[in-house]
Amino acid sequence: MWSNPAFDDHEKVTLVHDRKSGLRAIIAIHSTHLGPAAGGTRFWHYADSADAVTDALRLSQGMSFKNAMADLPMGGGKAVLLADADGTKTDAMLEAYGRAVDALGGEYVTAEDVGISEQDMVAIARATPHVTGLPTEGAQAAGGDPGPFTAMGIYLGLAAAVRHKLGRETLDGVHVAVQGTGSVGGRLARMLAKDGAQLTLADVNAERAATLARDLGARAVAADEIMGVACDVFSPNALGAILDDEGIARLDTQIVAGGANNQLARPEHGQMLAKRGILYTPDYVLNAGGIISVTIEYLARQSGRTADVNEVREKIRQIPGRLVEIWAECDRTGETPATIADMMARRRIGRS
Secondary structure, rough: OOOOOOOOOOOOEEEEEOOOOOEEEEEEEOOOOOOOEEEEEEOOOOOOOEEEEEEEEHHHHHHHHHHOOOOOOEEEEEEEEEEOOOOOOOOOHHHHHHHHHOOOOOOOEEEEEOOOOHHHHHHHOOOOOOOOOOOOOOOOEEEOOHHHHHHHHHHHHHHHHHHHOOOOOOOOOEEEEEEEEOOOHHHHHHHHHHHOOOOOOOOOOOOHHHHHHHHHOOOOOOOOOOOOOOOEEEHHHHHHOOHHHHHHHHOOOOOEEEOOOOOOOOOOOHHHHHOOOOOOHHHHOOOOOHHHHHHHHHHHHOOOOOOEEEHHHHHOOOOOHHHHHHHHHHHHHHHOHHHHHHHHHHHHHOOO
């Protein structure tokens, strides 16, 4: 564990096995410097359990940085539930996982991530109060599915990148290639289309991308083609680590701005993007809308009140300003956006 390149001085890593339900899980707590470690739960099938450990560590560190840069009073953590090849998921497994979260005594607060739904969170909440992203009632109540808020932050940050790099004040006619048209990417595409952006869409579920393209008057391409599409903005909104040597070489864009976590396969890939003149928007700054929503929901519940969705939206509107601050520091120092964002985040969690 300590020799894993992704370890980065994690405070705690818990391996969970509940024999009765079949649950196998990893809960990684990177930092509690700013508050309880907050981060979603991912349900995913890993061919090798060592890959699950590395994924949990990388995602947990990313949550520390994300929460710090979003100015939230929360540390960073993440959990992965190891699915079998059939994706078997039961309430008994989720409740066993909830007991494991509860055993941490509030050090870790969890919410939805890939493969986990609002109803799954309800099952987890039967065993622990340290959950958020639960269903809410009323249009003004913050909470529930964080996807719409994640998409809102990405949309605002992408528009800021277009202003910074292209000098364009609107998205009308800007060509955006969207990789991943699920909960976040699909919502982002709809917001961009409303602003008159030209869209090319792709998803591993080809029919989902094709259907959305028809709805929006966009073009759909195969999932393995999207990174090579000539465009103004490439927006990755699926799984991470796609910006590696091969992926960056294929890009024909001026901006990378998307919601996928851990987009850079290795730190040096931020430098590769810069050398090619491609503006990078650090993913954990850009995609913080979801954690902003569920954090405000959780803190409000802890104080006995209902969180107001306007409080969430106001916090999300601060994302473009943070990106501008990062890019200004890049211009001043010659460092890459990824490096500057990491430096800022480490200072905020006391690890500079």
